[in-house]
Amino acid sequence: MKEEQLDKKIASFAPLAAGGISKGVKVFAPATVANLVCGFDVLGMALHRPQDLMSVRLRDEPGIVIQHTDGYQLPVEPEKNVAGAALLAMLEEVKEPPGFDITIDKRIKPGSGLGSSAASSAGVVVAANHLLGNIFSNEDLVRFAMNGEKVASGVKHADNIAPAIYGGITLIRSIFPLDIVQLSAPPLYVTVVHPQIEVRTSDARQILRKEVKLKDAIRQWGNIAGLVAGFMKNDYSLIGRSLEDVIIEPVRSMLIPGFDEVKKNSKEAGALGGGISGSGPSIFMLSREESTAQQVEYVMTEVYVKLGIDFKTYVTTISYDGVKVLEDNE
Numbered sequence: 001m002k003e004e005q006l007d008k009k010i011a012s013f014a015p016l017a018a019g020g021i022s023k024g025v026k027v028f029a030p031a032t033v034a035n036l037v038c039g040f041d042v043l044g045m046a047l048h049r050p051q052d053l054m055s056v057r058l059r060d061e062p063g064i065v066i067q068h069t070d071g072y073q074l075p076v077e078p079e080k081n082v083a084g085a086a087l088l089a090m091l092e093e094v095k096e097p098p099g100f101d102i103t104i105d106k107r108i109k110p111g112s113g114l115g116s117s118a119a120s121s122a123g124v125v126v127a128a129n130h131l132l133g134n135i136f137s138n139e140d141l142v143r144f145a146m147n148g149e150k151v152a153s154g155v156k157h158a159d160n161i162a163p164a165i166y167g168g169i170t171l172i173r174s175i176f177p178l179d180i181v182q183l184s185a186p187p188l189y190v191t192v193v194h195p196q197i198e199v200r201t202s203d204a205r206q207i208l209r210k211e212v213k214l215k216d217a218i219r220q221w222g223n224i225a226g227l228v229a230g231f232m233k234n235d236y237s238l239i240g241r242s243l244e245d246v247i248i249e250p251v252r253s254m255l256i257p258g259f260d261e262v263k264k265n266s267k268e269a270g271a272l273g274g275g276i277s278g279s280g281p282s283i284f285m286l287s288r289e290e291s292t293a294q295q296v297e298y299v300m301t302e303v304y305v306k307l308g309i310d311f312k313t314y315v316t317t318i319s320y321d322g323v324k325v326l327e328d329n330e
C-alpha cells in the first residue's frame, strides 16, 4: 500500500448532519504566500487580498461540471482542472457521491505565485464538504486538495493549501503523514507586487538543484527555526533577520526581472524583509506598520515603471479565516 493511501476512509454523504439540506454555497478562497522565503514547501500564509470566488452546487445527476467566468482559458475537464482533481480525490472516499456544478470566478491570476491553483483546490473541497454535511476534517481536506497541486505542479505540496484551508500561517512539518502546525504571529502588513509575467510552478521547480551543500542547509534551517520563533514570540527583529533564503532564491530570482532592486529598495523603505512569493514571479514584503507597507508599494511601483513591465500591487494583511463559506440556496 502506498504511503498516501494509509489515511483513506469511506464516509457517508450526510447532508442532514449540517442542520438542513444545503443545495449550494459560494466560497471566497484566499491568495497564499508559500515558502515564506526560507521555508520551501513547509511554510505558508493566507492573505486578505486577492481572493477567488467560487460557486459550488449539488447536481441532480452524478458527475462534476466545471465552468469559468474569468476568461483565463483554464481547462474545464475535471481531471485537468485543479478543482476537479481535488474534488475527485474527495469523492473517492464518499459512499454514493452526488454530482457537483462548480463555477469559478478567478481573481488570483494563474502562475502568479499567489496560490491561484491552491485557491481553487482548497475552495472546492471546503465547499463540497459543507454540502456533504462536514463529514471530513480540515486535515482530510488538505489531503484531497493536494491532488490539485499535483495537477498544477507535478508534485503534492501543502504550503499554499494548508494556509488556504486553516487560515493564518501554517507549518507543514510533514505531508506523509500530514502534520500541520498553526502558528501565531504579531500584526504584519504584507505588500505584494505581481509583475505580469507567468512563471509556472512546474518550471520553477525543475530548475532547482537537487542537492544542497551542508553549510547552506545549516544556514537555511537556522532561518526557518528563527522565523517560526520570531512569529511565535512576536519578535519583529528576529522575523526580519530570518527572512533569508540561500538555497531557492539565488536560482529562482533569475526568472524575475527587478527582483534584487525590489528587495533592496523595500528594505531601505523599512520593510522587515521578504522575497519570492511561492514560485514567483510575485514578490512579497512584510512590514510592521501600514505606512511602511505603503512606502514599500511605492518603491516596488518605481522599479516596474522604470523597467516598463506591467504589474499589480496589493497592500494587505494576514487572513486568519481560510476559505469562507456563504450559503447560496437560490
Ligand SMILES: Nc1ncnc2c1ncn2[C@@H]1O[C@H](COP(=O)(O)OP(=O)(O)OP(=O)(O)O)[C@@H](O)[C@H]1O
Pocket: 032, 034, 074, 075, 080, 081, 082, 083, 104, 106, 109, 110, 111, 112, 113, 114, 115, 116, 117, 118, 120, 151, 152, 153, 160, 199, 200, 201, 202, 277, 278, 279, 280
Ligand atoms: N482552477 C485552476 N486554477 C488555477 N490554475 C489551474 C486551475 N486548473 C488548472 N490550473 C493550472 O495550474 C497551473 C497554475 O498553477 P501554478 O502552481 O503554476 O501557479 P500558482 O498557483 O499561481 O503559483 P504558486 O503555487 O507558486 O503560488 C496552470 O498551468 C493552470 O493551467
Ligand SMILES: N[C@@H](CCO)C(=O)O
Pocket: 034, 035, 040, 041, 042, 153, 157, 159, 160, 201, 204, 205, 278, 279
Ligand atoms: N513550495 C512551492 C510553492 C509553489 O506552489 C514551490 O515553491 O515550488
